[in-house]
Amino acid sequence: MRKSPLSLSPSQSVTPQLLYRQLAGHYLAAIQSNTLAPGERMPSVRDLMQQHQVSLSTALQALRYLEQDGWLEARPRSGYFVLPARRMALAEEPNLSTMPALMSAQYAGIHERVSGVIAQGHGASVTLDLSGASCAPELYAVEALKNAAIRTLRKQPQVLTSMMSHRGNPAFRQVLAKRSLAIGIKMAPEEVIVTHGCIEGINLALRAVAQAGDTVAVESPTYYGLLQVLESLGMRALEIPTSPRTGISIEALQLASQTYPDIKALVLVPNLQNPLGSIMPDEHKAQLVALCQEHGMALIEDDSYSGLVPETSSARALKSWDRSGNVIYCASLNKVLAPGMRLGWMAGGRWQARLEMLKFAHTRANEEWSQIAAADFMASAAYERHLRRLRDALRLQRARTADAIARHFPVGTRINVPDGGALLWVELPAQLSSKAVFESALKEGIKIAPGLMFSNSNRFNHFLRLSCGQPFSPRIEYGIKRLGEIVEDLLAGRVRVA
């Protein structure tokens, strides 16, 4: 179990600030070691004051801290109770002391790793796939989309046989521009460039702002797709520590920009980061936009998930703080609207003209057919209803999957349940190899994404990314149980790894 940075250390003289965190840490350790089990009642405020000789304010702060962090639940007139899932939270802040090792910008060597994993996955007969980032097809509005598509074909069959503008269908661009107001972006429909998913936008953005050999900062861990893109473009990836709660470490990025004054760009997912699920607080977002601007670092914002952020959080885009055109906004509808329509879009800031040229040179236009159908559906109230239903479904699926992991995985497993999205990032105990878990699981038809795919370093080799994008079912319960047993077996040395 990790050495808690919050454990009480009464020998040191501490500020009141630190005191409540030490108190919280003390109880966190008790929760993590199961001394305080899920469902149990926490000592009252009065008890805490007496037992630890702290003020009312410190006792309250400690309880609220644990509540905010998801370890406790406040029940009116009953006090605080221990919650199940969060008993295994991930380290909240990235450990900056490990930074020097991370700070050597690497040419991504990810392809070998990732393609190895993917090839193994292809070879196997998979009965339960927990490796993807998309949600189950039935969680999307299949029927309404089908009808919109058929309407489009009936009304305008000639879109099949006509050339179209490479910037995209006007109605679709208008819907996108209008919807972006909700995340703070004001733009004209003409600024929207339609792309083949967010991934094409990221590719074009990187090509617009950097060249082969250049260094690009990314989150750590980060989506392996981004590392593959950097590798394919011959760019170096500089991994910046990223917190499962607040996203990229601004402090670490600042340090990095001092060490590497020539970082050409930063690519990140501010809302529901993949794989961590973190949502950056608005203050961090504002700081980040300013920092990148100040250091001449282009900011490439990957916004694939903001539609899955719950209404209680801010899904504001980094782009909304951009005053100088330094932010390239890239978005996708794959996760929120339909994984099979391959629709994405971007707004290029001061690189707009260059990006339009690159889009034209690379893939010309997107099919107009799907853009019109998507615009039709997205302009209706049905789209908002769909998003609400999807968020509700995912909230339940995250909770049930996390609960199953908590019940079936051995002590020492850590997990953070994010506020949105379909991904859980699981830290295995004792630096267990996720590759070994991946391989053993695959033999039983269960596919997961091992942590080693999410970094060029080996820092996340003992992590797993598990999808909760499918409605929870006995089959998933069984799969998680088997995964837990595989982890137990590996820990006990009962499985020989090839």
Next chain:
Amino acid sequence: MRKSPLSLSPSQSVTPQLLYRQLAGHYLAAIQSNTLAPGERMPSVRDLMQQHQVSLSTALQALRYLEQDGWLEARPRSGYFVLPARRMALAEEPNLSTMPALMSAQYAGIHERVSGVIAQGHGASVTLDLSGASCAPELYAVEALKNAAIRTLRKQPQVLTSMMSHRGNPAFRQVLAKRSLAIGIKMAPEEVIVTHGCIEGINLALRAVAQAGDTVAVESPTYYGLLQVLESLGMRALEIPTSPRTGISIEALQLASQTYPDIKALVLVPNLQNPLGSIMPDEHKAQLVALCQEHGMALIEDDSYSGLVPETSSARALKSWDRSGNVIYCASLNKVLAPGMRLGWMAGGRWQARLEMLKFAHTRANEEWSQIAAADFMASAAYERHLRRLRDALRLQRARTADAIARHFPVGTRINVPDGGALLWVELPAQLSSKAVFESALKEGIKIAPGLMFSNSNRFNHFLRLSCGQPFSPRIEYGIKRLGEIVEDLLAGRVRVA
């Protein structure tokens, strides 16, 4: 008028081989100067023998040469008659003596040129667009495609909301592999990588075989889209003279590969080259594949038009001669099946694994929807019927457009009517600026593609590419007439160019 390389030069001692060509050249000059007008009967074989003191064999060879070249038509039992369109043929062979100037590999600077032209085009209100390379929407099987698409949506609506393999839909890949047998390619469906049009294939192929700074050989003139791709990738374009009849000059390429031993790749369109419309003879194709292999030059074959090659010509793919995996085959369905479906595909030879990775990293999968609909239609007999109808329509449109140009453009205009496709390449007299023609025409709502877009050099500044992709109509007749008048006015200095 160009100095004919075939004019009789009796002072020189000549081989019988050359004699018939000199005789043909003599009559070609007479045809070009209108001494022999379209519809007139040529001197008989007997007359030729007597007047020029040549053998029966030489006289016959000369007549057949002119016939094959499209200047004459043989009518049974009546003799040979002068044809209208070809009276203005382009220079048949590229002039190798101009090569040294062409032989300096340039970083494509095409973007400025092309985007200037495109921006002007966007600003104008266009009533007659002769600038594109696609055919009119109504020349495609809109109704059948619409029905196939609706069938797909009804049967498999979940393709809209499901992730798919990034290599493409199996049924579509099978249809493509099967149809390629007709152009001599034997491949497994698994070798097919589905792309967003041919242009994505070309981009990926170039990235697989070369890097920024590398030299890539291209045809001259060539499709401006290719020059833009090279520019966007930071590669140098080396333009190789290309004949309107037989395509790229093998001799020139051989010379080039001696001067530049480090040419990384050659990109070309062997069947119905854009803008020339040339179809490489099979012997040339075989030689070219061998030459590239020998010089370690990757051969990237752009096959966007082979479905438009008439049944009387060979549309065999370069790839069919490839024994070492040195040919990357890239194809498109935009021109033959449907311009709005954005479907292309490729087969990567020895770069297959790298190309699959690049495709995945850049745009993931294509939409499955359109692939299934396309496979449905292409597997039916209706597709072959559509292709025959399209070829017939284009044959008529080429002939009528060429005829209109012959009637309305001033003497000294040259044109070559290709055996297929929807493009005419027109050489203006007296090195007239096609940019000036473009600008004057645009003021009247007529859009054309000026020759300067098709090369980094200024060699084709006095050429126009005119589309005959739309059914010929009085509107087109009028447009061509106006273009002819604009050219006349510019020649006479009656228009001041800005």
